[in-house]
Amino acid sequence: MPTETAPSRPERVVAAAATVEVRGVRKSFGKVDALRGVSLEVLPGQVYGLLGPNGAGKTTLLRILLGLVRPDAGSVSVFGHQPGTPEVLRQVGALIETPAFVPHLSGRTNLQVLARAKGLPDTEVDRVLEVVELRQRRNDRFTGYSLGMGQRLGVAAALLGRPKLLILDEPTNGLDPEGVASMRSLVRSLGADGTTVLFSSHQLGEVQQICDRVVVIDRGLVIADDTVTAIRDQPGSVALDLWATPADQAGEVLAAYAGRTPTETGDPGDRHWHLDATPDDIPGLVRALVAAGIDIHELRRERQTLEGVFFALTAHDDEPTEES
Ligand SMILES: Nc1ncnc2c1ncn2[C@@H]1O[C@H](COP(=O)(O)OP(=O)(O)OP(=O)(O)O)[C@@H](O)[C@H]1O
16 A cells, blocks of 8 residues: 655655654553554644444544543654643544433533533534534424434534544444535535544545545554545556457457456457556556557446445455355
8 A cells, every 4th residue: 555645745744743643552452452553643634534344443543542541552642742631632622432412401501511611601602503503403402303413513512612633433423314414514614624633434435525534444453544545546446347359469468567367258249358457557558558559449447436445455354254
């Protein structure tokens, strides 16, 4: 997986300005190694997606960043300080798992209780209710809120005091498509306003649409850390189908160029070649075919979704089969 930094973000700037810096973090719970040496950096203003299958270690990492869990090894800094210290907590808002609110109180009153505990005025409550688009329903009892509204109220609570860093653990979990879309536009607008957002998700389509950068974590290890585009464009991320004549010779050119044998596919009357490649392979492949005097009748490319790449990255050979 390429880990190159985008040209607009030179490495030395990354190192100097990271909002969150995690280096070699390990954490075990008894015999379970939840994190096995995780390193990552979150830059100011980025919307950063933390992806991984169940049990990958995402929540553990977020809890460590909030100072709720202590790592066994490695170092963590948030705004240049130890997690959980007052300097950090002042600048961080978080929604970890299902938010706890008093059911018979209104959304607004629930937030007022939290705001007053932080010494914040009621105007701040009204501001965050506006941000999460709950102003119209602010006086309804929490018990009457939908799951999506409850999650948005949780984000509103996390936004009290204008934190510079927002940490959200699976904010779209359990939401219907409308709730997911609403949470997506909320996270996107927060990112556009300059808030740094780190959120974990199983909703890969959502991550694809709103994140600047994605970390894929699996079995306690980071297996990819890059922009969404770079992760999607890794080897094998586009499927090519080529109709060309003479077909045998076209297959030989493809094999020579790609360094692996393409798959012959289709009915006898519709014979063509299939090859997994990267988008950057395509111009060179076409040039090689033309230089060899091959007639190209059709070349189709299908780009993998982030979801497809994610499953390819996190597939395990030792996973139990249905028979086992
Ligand atoms: N307090 C704990 N005690 C014991 N084991 C724990 C504890 N917290 C996490 N684990 C274990 O550590 C591993 C990582 O869990 P974690 O909750 O961080 O994963 P996750 O990626 O957030 O998963 P999910 O998407 O299912 O929430 C799992 O095997 C989990 O059972």
